[in-house]
Amino acid sequence: MIKIAILGLGTVGTGVVKVVEANTVPIQHKLGQPLSVKTALVRKLRADPYQHLMTENFREIEHDGEIRVVVETIGGVEAAYEYTRRCLMAGKHVVTANKQLVAEHGCELLELARKNHVNYLFEASVGGGIPVLHPLTQCMAANRVDEIYGILNGTTNFILTKMVKEGASFAEVLKLAQEKGYAEADPTADVEGIDAGRKICILADLAFGHQVDPAQVPMEGITGIDLKDVEIAGRHGYRIKLLGRCLRLEGGRRTAYVAPHLISEENPMSDVNDVFNAVVVRGNATGEVMFYGKGAGELPTASACVADVIECLQEERHRPEIGWSADTGGFASPLTLKNRWYFRVGTDTLSEALHSAKVLEQGTETAFITPSITGTDAERLAAYLPTLAKMRVLD
Known part of the structure; x- marks a missing residue:
């Protein structure tokens, strides 16, 4: 029996328990042995169908040698960051749906996972149940x-x-x-x-x-x-x-x-x-x-989490293709991109602005689409016109 733990027993955490329980046969077929949730960390014990899994003490999970994978579903970056670091340093794989934590600290946590020969996987952080x-x-x-x-x-x-x-x-x-x-x-x-x-x-x-x-x-x-x-x-x-x-x-x-x-x-x-x-x-x-x-929901997101759990247990190695450099240089403002832009403005006396534009509707308000221009030029045009709305056109 392979045992895992969950940090947080809200919507997604509860979904993980449900997916593990509902799909015991296909999961066992992939792993060669049963998978079960042993412990779930909660802020406060409560009456719940999964009350028997609950603990308020993170150290029970951190120091439990039977728990090989931890699923983090707390959200946010404070407690989730600290608990994730400690689980990785304890030699446990960590799986998460926490897009804020991955976006802000993913590079650091992936490097920590590499040093401890475990995985930090986060398929569920983007697109919920969509494998992307x-x-x-x-x-x-x-x-x-x-x-x-x-x-x-x-x-x-x-x-x-x-x-x-x-x-x-x-x-x-x-x-x-x-x-x-x-x-x-x-x-x-x-x-x-x-x-x-x-x-x-x-x-x-x-x-x-x-x-x-x-x-x-x-x-x-x-x-x-x-x-x-x-x-x-x-x-x-x-x-x-x-x-x-x-x-x-x-x-x-x-x-x-x-x-x-x-x-x-x-x-x-x-x-x-x-x-x-x-x-x-x-x-x-x-x-x-x-x-x-x-892209969201209890079971689709939980499905992606459990798929990552299975991958951790099947591979039992660090995935070298998951990771990126901590270098943040080379980022350019999207205002440099060229797009056609949609404008709706509050006047019909726009002969100069409408030159080469595709007019959609004209009256007391005018809606038009510009030729391809940079975001900087769109900002300048918006400052020049009594603009009521503007947005990019995807070509």
Whole structure:
């Protein structure tokens, strides 16, 4: 019997227990022996179906020689960081879904894992149950990855989908998302693009081999999107999606950002709706490869965690292809990128600004799409015009 422990018994932690219990036969077939959860660290003991697993004492897990893998589902960076370090130093593999911890401290924790001949795996930190990190580092290893972009947050995608399909306002749909449990009481990390930003940092780290500091990455959410822009986009064959995007630039530089984009209805990404996520990886040999599925939720995320547990136990070696340099140099502002831009402005006297632009609608307000210009030029144009909305167009 192989025994593991869980740090935190919330939604994902409970999901891990459920997946292990529900899939005993296929898991045993892969490992050659049964897998069980021995201990779960909680802040406070409580009445619960899994109360028999609970402990408030981390040292019980840290010093238990039977526990070979620890699944960290606490979230945040304070306790999770300390406990992860101590587990790795104790010679235990660690698996996590904690995108903030990986984005901010992943390089350091991977190096600590290497020194202690164990693994630190985090497939569930990006895309929930969608397998994307493993294919990126192994299945696409023969490629130079030049770009990754995707819908990386289910909450914002649910809100935008409802705005499109039902004509509801952002505030109305946010309230519905909270009622359904898709959005937290404080939804800031989701709706301001912070959650997606952490995920695109992890993807960029792995794709480009250098640390991308989340503090350098511009993160714009969906709070400024007006129903008018959703309607205008729809009438002209576009959908609005919140995308995380990272690109390899000339001279070894790289960039990343999160922002709303207009996407043509001809792009498969435009049909990714509700709480689903999708990630597109563009390699120089494969072209674009798309990964699609449920990007969050108890069981999809837990499934990715347990898959990492199985890999740790099957391999029992450090995976050398998982890691990146701590060097944060070479990061360029995404304002240097060229895109077409969507603008909605509050006047129809725009002859100079509309030169070479594609006018979508004109009246007391005018909506148009510029030719390909840099983000810096878009900022200058926005300062010159009475701008009500602006966002990139994904070409």
